[in-house]
Amino acid sequence: xxxxxxxGKTFRKAAKATQAVQALDSVSFSVDExxxxxLLGRSGCGKSTLLGILAGLIAPxxxxxxxxxxxxxxxxxxxxxxxxEAALFPWLNVFNNVLYSxxxxxxxxxxxxxxxxxxxxxxxxxxxxxxxxxxxxSGGMRQRVALARALAPDPDILLMDxxxxxxxxxxxxxxxxxxxRIWRTTNKTILMVTHNVREAVCLGTRVLVMxxxxxxxxxxKVLLPYPRAMNDTALVxxxxxxxxxLQKTDEHGQEKAG
Amino acid sequence: MTTRLLSLGIGLIALGLWQAATDGLxxxxxxxLPSPAATCSYLIDSIMDGLxxxxxxxxxxxLMTGYGLGLTLGLIMGLMLSVSPVARGTLGLTALGLQTLPxxxxxxxxxxxxxxxxxxxxxxxxxxxxxxxxMATENAVxxxxxxxxxxxxxxxxxxxxxxxxxxxxxxLPGLLSGAKxxxxxxxxxxxAAEIYVTIIRxxxxxxxxxxxxELNAMEQVAAVMIVIIAVGLITDRLLFRPIERYLxxxxxx
Numbered sequence: 001x002x003x004x005x006x007x008g009k010t011f012r013k014a015a016k017a018t019q020a021v022q023a024l025d026s027v028s029f030s031v032d033e034x035x036x037x038x039l040l041g042r043s044g045c046g047k048s049t050l051l052g053i054l055a056g057l058i059a060p061x062x063x064x065x066x067x068x069x070x071x072x073x074x075x076x077x078x079x080x081x082x083x084x085e086a087a088l089f090p091w092l093n094v095f096n097n098v099l100y101s102x103x104x105x106x107x108x109x110x111x112x113x114x115x116x117x118x119x120x121x122x123x124x125x126x127x128x129x130x131x132x133x134x135x136x137x138s139g140g141m142r143q144r145v146a147l148a149r150a151l152a153p154d155p156d157i158l159l160m161d162x163x164x165x166x167x168x169x170x171x172x173x174x175x176x177x178x179x180x181r182i183w184r185t186t187n188k189t190i191l192m193v194t195h196n197v198r199e200a201v202c203l204g205t206r207v208l209v210m211x212x213x214x215x216x217x218x219x220x221k222v223l224l225p226y227p228r229a230m231n232d233t234a235l236v237x238x239x240x241x242x243x244x245x246l247q248k249t250d251e252h253g254q255e256k257a258g
Numbered sequence: 259m260t261t262r263l264l265s266l267g268i269g270l271i272a273l274g275l276w277q278a279a280t281d282g283l284x285x286x287x288x289x290x291l292p293s294p295a296a297t298c299s300y301l302i303d304s305i306m307d308g309l310x311x312x313x314x315x316x317x318x319x320x321l322m323t324g325y326g327l328g329l330t331l332g333l334i335m336g337l338m339l340s341v342s343p344v345a346r347g348t349l350g351l352t353a354l355g356l357q358t359l360p361x362x363x364x365x366x367x368x369x370x371x372x373x374x375x376x377x378x379x380x381x382x383x384x385x386x387x388x389x390x391x392x393m394a395t396e397n398a399v400x401x402x403x404x405x406x407x408x409x410x411x412x413x414x415x416x417x418x419x420x421x422x423x424x425x426x427x428x429x430l431p432g433l434l435s436g437a438k439x440x441x442x443x444x445x446x447x448x449x450a451a452e453i454y455v456t457i458i459r460x461x462x463x464x465x466x467x468x469x470x471x472e473l474n475a476m477e478q479v480a481a482v483m484i485v486i487i488a489v490g491l492i493t494d495r496l497l498f499r500p501i502e503r504y505l506x507x508x509x510x511x
Contacts, residue, residue, distance in 0.1 A: 153414075
Protein backbone atom coordinates (compact mmCIF):
# COMPACT_ATOMS: atom_id res chain seq x y z
CA UNK A 1 0.00 0.00 0.00
CA UNK A 2 2.73 2.43 1.03
CA UNK A 3 6.30 1.76 -0.12
CA UNK A 4 9.24 3.90 0.95
CA UNK A 5 12.70 3.24 -0.45
CA UNK A 6 15.94 5.00 0.40
CA UNK A 7 14.19 8.25 1.28
CA GLY A 8 16.62 11.06 2.15
CA LYS A 9 16.21 14.71 3.00
CA THR A 10 18.74 17.33 4.07
CA PHE A 11 17.72 20.86 5.09
CA ARG A 12 20.22 23.52 4.14
CA LYS A 13 20.25 27.13 5.17
CA ALA A 14 20.70 29.02 1.91
CA ALA A 15 24.32 29.41 0.80
CA LYS A 16 25.68 27.86 4.01
CA ALA A 17 26.26 24.22 3.16
CA THR A 18 28.02 23.70 6.49
CA GLN A 19 24.79 24.30 8.36
CA ALA A 20 23.03 21.43 6.64
CA VAL A 21 20.79 19.31 8.84
CA GLN A 22 20.23 15.76 7.74
CA ALA A 23 16.64 14.92 8.56
CA LEU A 24 16.32 11.59 6.79
CA ASP A 25 19.05 9.16 5.84
CA SER A 26 17.93 6.52 3.38
CA VAL A 27 14.72 5.42 5.11
CA SER A 28 13.05 2.29 3.74
CA PHE A 29 9.94 0.44 4.92
CA SER A 30 6.50 -0.42 3.69
CA VAL A 31 3.02 -0.35 5.15
CA ASP A 32 0.36 -2.91 4.26
CA GLU A 33 -3.35 -2.27 3.76
CA UNK A 34 -5.16 -1.87 7.09
CA UNK A 35 -2.03 -1.68 9.25
CA UNK A 36 -1.70 0.80 12.10
CA UNK A 37 2.00 1.68 12.08
CA UNK A 38 3.50 3.86 14.80
CA LEU A 39 6.73 5.73 14.13
CA LEU A 40 8.59 6.21 17.37
CA GLY A 41 11.63 8.32 18.04
CA ARG A 42 13.18 11.22 19.93
CA SER A 43 12.37 14.72 18.82
CA GLY A 44 14.45 15.79 15.87
CA CYS A 45 14.91 12.30 14.44
CA GLY A 46 13.06 13.15 11.24
CA LYS A 47 9.67 11.61 12.00
CA SER A 48 7.72 14.72 11.10
CA THR A 49 9.81 15.30 7.97
CA LEU A 50 8.97 11.78 6.84
CA LEU A 51 5.27 12.42 7.41
CA GLY A 52 5.53 15.75 5.58
CA ILE A 53 7.03 13.97 2.57
CA LEU A 54 4.30 11.34 2.59
CA ALA A 55 1.65 14.05 2.81
CA GLY A 56 3.29 15.71 -0.20
CA LEU A 57 4.11 18.94 1.66
CA ILE A 58 7.88 18.39 1.53
CA ALA A 59 9.84 17.15 -1.49
CA PRO A 60 12.49 14.50 -0.70
CA UNK A 61 16.07 14.88 -1.97
CA UNK A 62 16.40 11.24 -2.88
CA UNK A 63 14.55 7.94 -2.75
CA UNK A 64 11.11 6.77 -3.63
CA UNK A 65 7.74 7.10 -1.90
CA UNK A 66 4.85 5.23 -3.49
CA UNK A 67 1.24 5.19 -2.36
CA UNK A 68 -0.87 2.50 -4.04
CA UNK A 69 1.83 2.20 -6.68
CA UNK A 70 1.97 5.85 -7.70
CA UNK A 71 4.75 8.21 -6.77
CA UNK A 72 3.80 10.92 -4.26
CA UNK A 73 3.68 14.32 -5.96
CA UNK A 74 2.30 17.12 -3.82
CA UNK A 75 -0.59 16.98 -1.34
CA UNK A 76 -3.60 14.87 -2.21
CA UNK A 77 -6.81 14.16 -0.33
CA UNK A 78 -6.10 10.42 -0.58
CA UNK A 79 -3.31 10.96 1.95
CA UNK A 80 -4.79 12.91 4.85
CA UNK A 81 -2.54 14.46 7.46
CA UNK A 82 -3.49 15.29 11.05
CA UNK A 83 -1.33 17.62 13.13
CA UNK A 84 -0.50 18.04 16.78
CA GLU A 85 -2.90 20.99 16.78
CA ALA A 86 -6.36 20.38 15.38
CA ALA A 87 -5.93 23.25 12.85
CA LEU A 88 -9.71 23.60 12.54
CA PHE A 89 -11.10 26.69 10.85
CA PRO A 90 -12.47 29.01 13.55
CA TRP A 91 -14.95 30.78 11.24
CA LEU A 92 -16.77 27.50 10.54
CA ASN A 93 -18.79 25.46 13.02
CA VAL A 94 -17.98 21.81 13.74
CA PHE A 95 -20.21 20.43 10.97
CA ASN A 96 -18.89 22.80 8.31
CA ASN A 97 -15.31 22.04 9.30
CA VAL A 98 -15.92 18.41 8.46
CA LEU A 99 -17.82 19.39 5.32
CA TYR A 100 -14.80 21.44 4.15
CA SER A 101 -12.75 18.29 3.56
CA UNK A 102 -15.53 16.92 1.34
CA UNK A 103 -15.42 19.97 -0.97
CA UNK A 104 -13.06 18.18 -3.27
CA UNK A 105 -14.86 14.84 -3.30
CA UNK A 106 -16.70 15.69 -6.49
CA UNK A 107 -18.43 12.34 -6.91
CA UNK A 108 -20.69 13.04 -3.91
CA UNK A 109 -23.85 15.16 -4.10
CA UNK A 110 -24.52 17.90 -1.57
CA UNK A 111 -26.87 15.63 0.38
CA UNK A 112 -24.41 12.75 0.39
CA UNK A 113 -21.69 15.05 1.70
CA UNK A 114 -23.90 16.14 4.60
CA UNK A 115 -24.74 12.52 5.40
CA UNK A 116 -21.06 11.62 5.25
CA UNK A 117 -20.05 14.47 7.57
CA UNK A 118 -22.83 13.50 9.97
CA UNK A 119 -21.82 9.84 10.09
CA UNK A 120 -18.17 10.66 10.79
CA UNK A 121 -19.11 13.07 13.55
CA UNK A 122 -21.19 10.23 15.02
CA UNK A 123 -18.17 7.94 14.72
CA UNK A 124 -15.92 10.23 16.73
CA UNK A 125 -18.63 10.74 19.34
CA UNK A 126 -19.63 14.32 18.52
CA UNK A 127 -23.15 13.75 17.21
CA UNK A 128 -24.54 16.47 19.47
CA UNK A 129 -21.95 19.09 18.63
CA UNK A 130 -22.68 19.95 14.97
CA UNK A 131 -23.38 23.62 15.62
CA UNK A 132 -20.70 24.26 18.20
CA UNK A 133 -18.02 26.80 17.39
CA UNK A 134 -14.40 25.70 17.58
CA UNK A 135 -13.54 27.92 20.54
CA UNK A 136 -16.30 26.27 22.54
CA UNK A 137 -14.66 22.82 22.31
CA SER A 138 -12.02 21.25 24.55
CA GLY A 139 -8.68 20.17 23.12
CA GLY A 140 -9.76 16.54 22.96
CA MET A 141 -12.99 17.41 21.14
CA ARG A 142 -11.07 19.51 18.65
CA GLN A 143 -8.84 16.56 17.83
CA ARG A 144 -11.97 14.43 17.38
CA VAL A 145 -13.33 16.95 14.87
CA ALA A 146 -9.94 16.96 13.11
CA LEU A 147 -10.12 13.15 12.99
CA ALA A 148 -13.64 13.23 11.52
CA ARG A 149 -12.48 15.82 8.99
CA ALA A 150 -9.50 13.67 7.99
CA LEU A 151 -11.52 10.45 7.68
CA ALA A 152 -14.60 11.86 5.91
CA PRO A 153 -13.11 11.96 2.36
CA ASP A 154 -12.17 8.26 2.79
CA PRO A 155 -8.39 8.60 2.27
CA ASP A 156 -6.18 5.64 1.33
CA ILE A 157 -3.99 6.37 4.31
CA LEU A 158 -4.28 8.55 7.40
CA LEU A 159 -1.05 10.22 8.50
CA MET A 160 -1.01 11.47 12.09
CA ASP A 161 1.72 13.73 13.43
CA UNK A 162 1.73 13.41 17.25
CA UNK A 163 -2.04 13.90 17.34
CA UNK A 164 -2.43 13.32 21.09
CA UNK A 165 0.70 14.94 22.49
CA UNK A 166 -0.92 18.31 23.25
CA UNK A 167 -3.74 16.73 25.28
CA UNK A 168 -3.98 16.03 29.00
CA UNK A 169 -3.47 12.45 30.22
CA UNK A 170 -7.12 11.63 30.92
CA UNK A 171 -8.36 12.90 27.57
CA UNK A 172 -5.58 10.97 25.89
CA UNK A 173 -6.53 7.64 27.52
CA UNK A 174 -10.13 8.09 26.39
CA UNK A 175 -8.92 8.84 22.87
CA UNK A 176 -6.74 5.70 22.83
CA UNK A 177 -9.85 3.63 23.45
CA UNK A 178 -11.84 5.51 20.82
CA UNK A 179 -9.00 5.45 18.33
CA UNK A 180 -8.81 1.66 18.47
CA ARG A 181 -12.57 1.43 17.89
CA ILE A 182 -12.47 3.93 15.03
CA TRP A 183 -9.53 2.22 13.36
CA ARG A 184 -11.22 -1.17 13.58
CA THR A 185 -14.57 0.11 12.26
CA THR A 186 -13.08 2.02 9.33
CA ASN A 187 -10.25 -0.43 8.49
CA LYS A 188 -8.08 2.59 7.64
CA THR A 189 -4.38 2.28 7.04
CA ILE A 190 -2.75 4.58 9.59
CA LEU A 191 0.79 5.85 9.98
CA MET A 192 1.19 7.72 13.24
CA VAL A 193 4.20 9.58 14.57
CA THR A 194 4.64 9.67 18.35
CA HIS A 195 7.32 9.90 21.00
CA ASN A 196 5.27 8.05 23.58
CA VAL A 197 6.27 4.36 23.66
CA ARG A 198 3.16 3.12 25.45
CA GLU A 199 0.91 5.07 23.10
CA ALA A 200 2.64 3.39 20.15
CA VAL A 201 2.28 -0.07 21.66
CA CYS A 202 -1.32 0.56 22.71
CA LEU A 203 -2.47 1.57 19.25
CA GLY A 204 -0.12 0.12 16.66
CA THR A 205 -0.02 -3.22 14.92
CA ARG A 206 3.61 -2.39 14.25
CA VAL A 207 6.13 -0.02 15.80
CA LEU A 208 9.05 1.47 13.87
CA VAL A 209 11.82 3.03 15.95
CA MET A 210 13.77 5.90 14.38
CA UNK A 211 16.94 7.56 15.53
CA UNK A 212 18.97 10.58 14.52
CA UNK A 213 19.89 11.26 11.83
CA UNK A 214 16.73 9.94 10.23
CA UNK A 215 17.15 6.17 10.18
CA UNK A 216 14.85 3.29 11.09
CA UNK A 217 16.63 1.07 13.63
CA UNK A 218 13.86 -1.31 14.66
CA UNK A 219 10.66 -2.69 13.18
CA UNK A 220 8.57 -4.63 15.73
CA LYS A 221 5.15 -6.22 15.38
CA VAL A 222 2.83 -5.75 18.37
CA LEU A 223 0.90 -8.98 18.70
CA LEU A 224 -1.37 -8.07 21.63
CA PRO A 225 -5.12 -8.48 20.99
CA TYR A 226 -7.42 -5.46 20.61
CA PRO A 227 -8.94 -3.69 22.43
CA ARG A 228 -5.82 -2.88 24.40
CA ALA A 229 -5.70 -1.06 27.72
CA MET A 230 -2.85 1.28 28.64
CA ASN A 231 -2.16 -0.37 32.01
CA ASP A 232 -2.35 -3.97 30.87
CA THR A 233 0.78 -5.78 32.11
CA ALA A 234 1.50 -7.44 28.75
CA LEU A 235 1.32 -4.02 27.11
CA VAL A 236 3.66 -2.49 29.68
CA UNK A 237 6.13 -5.32 29.07
CA UNK A 238 5.96 -4.88 25.29
CA UNK A 239 6.54 -1.16 25.75
CA UNK A 240 9.60 -1.88 27.89
CA UNK A 241 11.04 -4.04 25.07
CA UNK A 242 10.59 -1.22 22.57
CA UNK A 243 12.08 1.29 25.02
CA UNK A 244 15.21 -0.88 24.98
CA UNK A 245 15.75 0.07 21.34
CA LEU A 246 15.44 3.74 22.15
CA GLN A 247 17.92 3.57 25.01
CA LYS A 248 20.61 2.25 22.68
CA THR A 249 20.81 5.78 21.38
CA ASP A 250 21.74 8.61 23.70
CA GLU A 251 20.48 12.18 23.57
CA HIS A 252 22.59 13.01 20.54
CA GLY A 253 21.44 10.01 18.57
CA GLN A 254 24.86 8.37 18.74
CA GLU A 255 24.99 4.65 19.40
CA LYS A 256 26.50 3.84 22.74
CA ALA A 257 29.38 1.42 22.84
CA GLY A 258 28.33 -2.05 24.14
CA MET B 259 -26.31 49.50 36.31
CA THR B 260 -24.95 51.43 39.31
CA THR B 261 -21.67 51.88 37.39
CA ARG B 262 -23.64 53.47 34.57
CA LEU B 263 -25.51 55.80 36.90
CA LEU B 264 -22.26 56.76 38.57
CA SER B 265 -20.60 57.46 35.21
CA LEU B 266 -23.59 59.55 34.14
CA GLY B 267 -23.44 61.46 37.43
CA ILE B 268 -19.74 62.24 37.05
CA GLY B 269 -20.36 63.40 33.48
CA LEU B 270 -23.16 65.71 34.57
CA ILE B 271 -21.03 67.16 37.39
CA ALA B 272 -18.20 67.89 34.93
CA LEU B 273 -20.66 69.57 32.59
CA GLY B 274 -22.08 71.56 35.53
CA LEU B 275 -18.62 72.74 36.57
CA TRP B 276 -17.90 73.82 32.99
CA GLN B 277 -21.19 75.72 32.85
CA ALA B 278 -20.49 77.34 36.24
CA ALA B 279 -16.97 78.39 35.24
CA THR B 280 -18.11 80.05 32.00
CA ASP B 281 -21.68 81.48 32.08
CA GLY B 282 -22.26 81.12 35.82
CA LEU B 283 -19.26 82.77 37.48
CA UNK B 284 -17.61 84.23 34.38
CA UNK B 285 -14.17 82.83 35.33
CA UNK B 286 -13.30 82.06 31.69
CA UNK B 287 -13.94 84.45 28.79
CA UNK B 288 -16.39 83.10 26.14
CA UNK B 289 -13.72 84.06 23.58
CA UNK B 290 -11.53 81.30 24.99
CA LEU B 291 -14.04 78.69 26.05
CA PRO B 292 -17.75 78.77 25.21
CA SER B 293 -20.26 77.57 27.77
CA PRO B 294 -22.05 74.26 27.27
CA ALA B 295 -25.34 76.13 26.98
CA ALA B 296 -24.06 78.44 24.22
CA THR B 297 -22.47 75.54 22.36
CA CYS B 298 -25.63 73.51 22.65
CA SER B 299 -27.90 76.27 21.42
CA TYR B 300 -25.54 76.96 18.50
CA LEU B 301 -25.51 73.24 17.71
CA ILE B 302 -29.31 73.06 17.69
CA ASP B 303 -29.68 76.25 15.63
CA SER B 304 -27.16 75.06 13.07
CA ILE B 305 -28.85 71.71 12.76
CA MET B 306 -32.26 73.40 12.34
CA ASP B 307 -31.12 75.93 9.72
CA GLY B 308 -29.47 73.21 7.66
CA LEU B 309 -25.88 74.41 8.00
CA UNK B 310 -24.60 71.35 9.85
CA UNK B 311 -26.60 68.72 7.97
CA UNK B 312 -25.33 70.19 4.67
CA UNK B 313 -21.72 70.32 5.83
CA UNK B 314 -21.98 66.87 7.33
CA UNK B 315 -23.31 65.45 4.09
CA UNK B 316 -20.43 67.01 2.12
CA UNK B 317 -17.89 65.69 4.63
CA UNK B 318 -19.37 62.19 4.82
CA UNK B 319 -19.41 61.93 1.04
CA UNK B 320 -15.74 62.90 0.87
CA LEU B 321 -14.90 60.55 3.69
CA MET B 322 -16.67 57.57 2.14
CA THR B 323 -15.08 58.15 -1.26
CA GLY B 324 -11.60 58.84 0.11
CA TYR B 325 -11.69 56.07 2.69
CA GLY B 326 -13.20 53.64 0.18
CA LEU B 327 -10.34 54.35 -2.21
CA GLY B 328 -7.70 54.18 0.52
CA LEU B 329 -9.08 50.93 1.93
CA THR B 330 -9.32 49.23 -1.47
CA LEU B 331 -5.85 50.32 -2.56
CA GLY B 332 -4.42 49.47 0.86
CA LEU B 333 -5.89 45.97 0.80
CA ILE B 334 -4.57 45.32 -2.70
CA MET B 335 -1.13 46.66 -1.78
CA GLY B 336 -1.09 44.69 1.46
CA LEU B 337 -1.87 41.45 -0.38
CA MET B 338 0.86 42.21 -2.92
CA LEU B 339 3.30 42.80 -0.04
CA SER B 340 2.39 39.50 1.58
CA VAL B 341 3.01 37.40 -1.54
CA SER B 342 5.97 39.13 -3.18
CA PRO B 343 9.40 39.68 -1.61
CA VAL B 344 10.16 42.18 -4.39
CA ALA B 345 7.09 44.19 -3.40
CA ARG B 346 8.21 44.06 0.23
CA GLY B 347 11.64 45.41 -0.72
CA THR B 348 10.22 48.30 -2.76
CA LEU B 349 6.60 49.11 -1.97
CA GLY B 350 7.00 47.83 1.59
CA LEU B 351 9.80 50.25 2.42
CA THR B 352 7.89 53.10 0.76
CA ALA B 353 4.80 52.27 2.79
CA LEU B 354 6.81 52.07 6.00
CA GLY B 355 8.34 55.49 5.33
CA LEU B 356 5.19 57.23 4.15
CA GLN B 357 3.18 55.78 7.02
CA THR B 358 5.20 57.92 9.41
CA LEU B 359 4.44 61.08 7.41
CA PRO B 360 1.47 62.99 8.88
CA UNK B 361 -1.11 63.26 6.13
CA UNK B 362 -1.42 67.03 6.48
CA UNK B 363 2.08 67.22 4.98
CA UNK B 364 0.52 66.14 1.69
CA UNK B 365 -1.80 69.19 1.64
CA UNK B 366 0.64 71.66 -0.02
CA UNK B 367 1.44 69.16 -2.79
CA UNK B 368 -2.20 68.24 -3.18
CA UNK B 369 -3.20 71.88 -3.70
CA UNK B 370 -0.33 72.38 -6.14
CA UNK B 371 -1.26 69.34 -8.18
CA UNK B 372 -5.04 69.39 -8.02
CA UNK B 373 -5.89 72.99 -6.99
CA UNK B 374 -8.74 73.73 -4.61
CA UNK B 375 -10.74 70.72 -5.73
CA UNK B 376 -12.38 67.57 -4.40
CA UNK B 377 -9.53 65.59 -5.95
CA UNK B 378 -7.05 67.34 -3.65
CA UNK B 379 -9.13 66.25 -0.63
CA UNK B 380 -9.34 62.64 -1.81
CA UNK B 381 -5.60 62.66 -2.44
CA UNK B 382 -4.83 63.72 1.13
CA UNK B 383 -7.30 61.21 2.58
CA UNK B 384 -5.96 58.35 0.46
CA UNK B 385 -2.36 59.22 1.27
CA UNK B 386 -3.29 59.43 4.93
CA UNK B 387 -4.93 56.04 5.13
CA UNK B 388 -3.57 53.77 2.41
CA UNK B 389 -0.15 53.01 3.92
CA UNK B 390 -1.47 52.05 7.33
CA UNK B 391 -4.05 49.75 5.71
CA UNK B 392 -1.40 48.18 3.48
CA MET B 393 0.97 47.51 6.37
CA ALA B 394 -1.81 46.11 8.58
CA THR B 395 -3.08 43.89 5.75
CA GLU B 396 0.37 42.48 5.09
CA ASN B 397 0.81 41.86 8.79
CA ALA B 398 -2.62 40.21 9.11
CA VAL B 399 -2.00 37.84 6.21
CA UNK B 400 1.55 36.89 7.11
CA UNK B 401 0.65 36.19 10.73
CA UNK B 402 -1.83 33.46 9.73
CA UNK B 403 -0.15 30.27 10.99
CA UNK B 404 0.95 28.22 7.93
CA UNK B 405 -0.62 25.09 9.43
CA UNK B 406 -4.08 26.24 8.28
CA UNK B 407 -3.05 26.55 4.64
CA UNK B 408 -1.27 23.20 4.93
CA UNK B 409 -4.38 21.54 6.38
CA UNK B 410 -6.43 22.91 3.48
CA UNK B 411 -3.87 21.76 0.91
CA UNK B 412 -3.88 18.25 2.31
CA UNK B 413 -7.67 18.24 1.85
CA UNK B 414 -7.20 19.23 -1.80
CA UNK B 415 -7.40 23.04 -1.76
CA UNK B 416 -4.97 24.91 -4.02
CA UNK B 417 -3.89 28.45 -4.90
CA UNK B 418 -6.66 31.01 -5.02
CA UNK B 419 -9.10 28.59 -3.38
CA UNK B 420 -6.82 28.36 -0.33
CA UNK B 421 -6.62 32.15 -0.22
CA UNK B 422 -10.34 32.64 -0.52
CA UNK B 423 -11.49 29.89 1.84
CA UNK B 424 -8.69 29.81 4.43
CA UNK B 425 -6.09 32.59 4.50
CA UNK B 426 -8.41 35.59 4.08
CA UNK B 427 -11.08 34.37 6.56
CA UNK B 428 -8.29 33.51 8.99
CA UNK B 429 -6.79 37.01 8.55
CA LEU B 430 -10.17 38.73 9.01
CA PRO B 431 -9.55 40.02 12.57
CA GLY B 432 -6.26 41.56 11.43
CA LEU B 433 -7.86 42.97 8.28
CA LEU B 434 -10.54 44.55 10.45
CA SER B 435 -7.94 46.24 12.68
CA GLY B 436 -6.29 47.54 9.52
CA ALA B 437 -9.62 48.90 8.28
CA LYS B 438 -10.24 50.59 11.64
CA UNK B 439 -6.80 52.11 11.66
CA UNK B 440 -7.31 53.31 8.10
CA UNK B 441 -10.66 54.79 9.11
CA UNK B 442 -9.09 56.73 11.98
CA UNK B 443 -6.34 58.05 9.70
CA UNK B 444 -8.80 58.92 6.92
CA UNK B 445 -11.01 60.89 9.31
CA UNK B 446 -8.05 62.89 10.66
CA UNK B 447 -6.70 63.44 7.15
CA UNK B 448 -10.02 64.69 5.87
CA UNK B 449 -10.32 67.25 8.67
CA ALA B 450 -6.80 68.49 7.86
CA ALA B 451 -7.62 68.58 4.16
CA GLU B 452 -10.85 70.50 4.72
CA ILE B 453 -9.04 73.12 6.76
CA TYR B 454 -6.42 73.60 4.04
CA VAL B 455 -8.41 73.11 0.86
CA THR B 456 -11.29 75.58 0.55
CA ILE B 457 -13.97 74.87 -1.98
CA ILE B 458 -16.51 77.69 -2.18
CA ARG B 459 -20.13 76.53 -1.76
CA UNK B 460 -19.10 73.06 -0.70
CA UNK B 461 -18.27 73.53 2.97
CA UNK B 462 -17.47 70.51 5.07
CA UNK B 463 -17.10 70.30 8.84
CA UNK B 464 -13.39 71.13 8.64
CA UNK B 465 -14.12 74.41 6.89
CA UNK B 466 -16.78 75.32 9.44
CA UNK B 467 -14.22 74.73 12.16
CA UNK B 468 -11.70 76.90 10.33
CA UNK B 469 -14.21 79.76 9.84
CA UNK B 470 -15.26 79.49 13.45
CA UNK B 471 -11.70 80.19 14.45
CA GLU B 472 -11.38 83.12 12.01
CA LEU B 473 -14.61 84.67 13.32
CA ASN B 474 -13.62 84.06 16.95
CA ALA B 475 -16.89 82.14 17.25
CA MET B 476 -15.78 79.60 19.82
CA GLU B 477 -19.25 78.11 20.25
CA GLN B 478 -19.12 77.25 16.54
CA VAL B 479 -15.69 75.62 16.95
CA ALA B 480 -16.88 73.61 19.95
CA ALA B 481 -20.12 72.59 18.22
CA VAL B 482 -18.25 71.39 15.13
CA MET B 483 -15.85 69.42 17.32
CA ILE B 484 -18.81 67.72 18.97
CA VAL B 485 -20.22 66.76 15.57
CA ILE B 486 -16.81 65.42 14.50
CA ILE B 487 -16.59 63.29 17.65
CA ALA B 488 -20.17 62.08 17.13
CA VAL B 489 -19.41 61.00 13.55
CA GLY B 490 -16.41 59.04 14.77
CA LEU B 491 -18.38 57.29 17.49
CA ILE B 492 -21.39 56.52 15.29
CA THR B 493 -19.21 55.06 12.53
CA ASP B 494 -17.44 52.87 15.04
CA ARG B 495 -20.78 51.58 16.28
CA LEU B 496 -22.40 51.12 12.87
CA LEU B 497 -19.47 50.03 10.73
CA PHE B 498 -17.03 48.14 12.94
CA ARG B 499 -18.92 47.02 16.04
CA PRO B 500 -21.18 44.55 14.16
CA ILE B 501 -18.14 42.85 12.61
CA GLU B 502 -16.38 42.73 15.97
CA ARG B 503 -19.51 41.22 17.52
CA TYR B 504 -19.64 38.63 14.78
CA LEU B 505 -15.98 37.70 15.35
CA UNK B 506 -16.54 37.45 19.08
CA UNK B 507 -19.59 35.26 18.66
CA UNK B 508 -18.09 32.88 16.11
CA UNK B 509 -14.45 32.75 17.16
CA UNK B 510 -14.51 33.83 20.77
CA UNK B 511 -12.03 36.62 20.05
